[in-house]
Amino acid sequence: MSVFSSQIRNRPWLWQITLLCGIFGALLAATLKTQDRIRGEGLPSMRPQQIATEYAKMRDTVNEQKKKIADLQTNLTKYQEAAAKEKDSAKLLYSDLQKANVLAGLVAVTGPGVVVTLRDSTKMPAKPADMTPEDYSVLTQDYIIHDRDIQSVINELRAAGAEAIAVNDQRVVATTAVRCVGPVVQVNSVPTNGSPVKIKAIGDPDALVSSLLMPNGLRDQYSITDPSMFSVDKIKSMTLPAYAGATPLRWAEVAPEHEAKQAQRQSEKATEETVDPISPKGRSAKKTLAP
Amino acid sequence: MTRVSILVPFLGGLVGFLLVYVSQYTIPPYLAPYFSLAALAGLDSICGGIRAGLEGKFHDDIFLSGFLLNSLMAGFLAYLGDRIGVDLYLAAVIVLGWRVFTNLSLIRRYFLTHAQFARKKDG
Numbered sequence: 180m181s182v183f184s185s186q187i188r189n190r191p192w193l194w195q196i197t198l199l200c201g202i203f204g205a206l207l208a209a210t211l212k213t214q215d216r217i218r219g220e221g222l223p224s225m226r227p228q229q230i231a232t233e234y235a236k237m238r239d240t241v242n243e244q245k246k247k248i249a250d251l252q253t254n255l256t257k258y259q260e261a262a263a264k265e266k267d268s269a270k271l272l273y274s275d276l277q278k279a280n281v282l283a284g285l286v287a288v289t290g291p292g293v294v295v296t297l298r299d300s301t302k303m304p305a306k307p308a309d310m311t312p313e314d315y316s317v318l319t320q321d322y323i324i325h326d327r328d329i330q331s332v333i334n335e336l337r338a339a340g341a342e343a344i345a346v347n348d349q350r351v352v353a354t355t356a357v358r359c360v361g362p363v364v365q366v367n368s369v370p371t372n373g374s375p376v377k378i379k380a381i382g383d384p385d386a387l388v389s390s391l392l393m394p395n396g397l398r399d400q401y402s403i404t405d406p407s408m409f410s411v412d413k414i415k416s417m418t419l420p421a422y423a424g425a426t427p428l429r430w431a432e433v434a435p436e437h438e439a440k441q442a443q444r445q446s447e448k449a450t451e452e453t454v455d456p457i458s459p460k461g462r463s464a465k466k467t468l469a470p
Numbered sequence: 471m472t473r474v475s476i477l478v479p480f481l482g483g484l485v486g487f488l489l490v491y492v493s494q495y496t497i498p499p500y501l502a503p504y505f506s507l508a509a510l511a512g513l514d515s516i517c518g519g520i521r522a523g524l525e526g527k528f529h530d531d532i533f534l535s536g537f538l539l540n541s542l543m544a545g546f547l548a549y550l551g552d553r554i555g556v557d558l559y560l561a562a563v564i565v566l567g568w569r570v571f572t573n574l575s576l577i578r579r580y581f582l583t584h585a586q587f588a589r590k591k592d593g
Contacts, residue, residue, distance in 0.1 A: 199482075
């Protein structure tokens with residue numbers, strides 16, 4: 180040790196280098212940890228400023244396109260109305276078109292119904308100090324509203340005869356997807372509130388409410404964690420907005436008549452085979468289906 | 471003997487590294503690029519200091535002020551670059567990286583010369 184310290188005494192600058200090395204080591208550790216965290220969270224290594232510019236640019240484009248779609252749709256309605264005024268046959272076609280549009284969610288509709296409100300629980304358990312963030316997110320999973328919660332509500336409402344549904348004022352149509360993207364819920368690819376989520380449905384209010392509140396139904400799933408996560412209200416009259424997105428179909432086309440008939444026959448056959456699980460015929464059919 | 475004493479700074483670096491690495495502390499992500507630059511400036515000062523010490527030209531005031539000013543200026547340049555849309559960040563990285571390599575080669579040369587000298591004396 181004496182040899183050691185004498186070496187240092189001969190070289191006093193080594194002390195200062197050592198001190199600086201300590202600071203350098205601390206800096207290095209801090210940056211290393213931060214970079215690890217950035218990578219772990221899947222944040223792009225791009226600088227925030229660059230991302231912000233990209234984001235602003237994309238947002239402007241989206242807004243422009245949205246305006247264009249709205250303009251085109253108003254124009255289309257005008258043309259259809261003008262055509263309907265001219266001829267009786269056109270009038271008939273127009274009323275058919277209106278019906279199809281209502282079903283497809285392309286026009287705003289008014290009627291009685293319910294509003295289901297889903298919200299993240301406020302009774303989330305606190306994080307124990309010795310728990311990893313991964314384990315904690317598993318623990319709190321049931322206290323947060325996810326896309327599957329919204330989807331099961333939509334499914335239940337439709338089963339109970341809902342005629343039009345909107346999630347966070349985004350109309351649910353045939354091509355609608357509901358999914359969680361970080362803290363927001365994307366409906367029709369439009370980011371909306373993650374909590375509370377408001378699901379409005381037009382239909383018979385009593386039927387809709389009882390379908391949601393039945394024993395062992397959707398509401399009861401929240402009774403263990405936090406009943407306040409799920410609430411439903413009847414509404415006398417409300418208006419759901421029209422689907423505002425574009426409606427291009429690139430893959431699906433109207434089937435020729437003979438193919439349509441064949442598909443119809445197939446669907447009838449499938450119903451026949453599975454409709455009665457008690458009859459011996461149905462049971463054998465089920466057995467062959469089982470993996 | 472030189473080999474033993476040169477280990478002391480490494481030990482210091484290790485202590486600093488472990489102290490922060492074990493702690494819960496992390497930098498906010500938007501400051502991360504500036505801190506990386508400050509770490510690079512620190513490495514540059516250390517290499518410069520070792521070289522000056524080996525050459526017998528070490529001045530503590532130059533050393534410490536160099537470290538502080540370099541890391542601050544590197545961070546400020548990067549910030550300015552972000553503000554005016556020019557990657558001044560790269561300028562700091564290139565200059566500091568270049569100096570680190572130059573100093574490292576000089577330190578290596580010093581040790582090699584000494585080893586040669588010692589071998590001649592032995593033989």
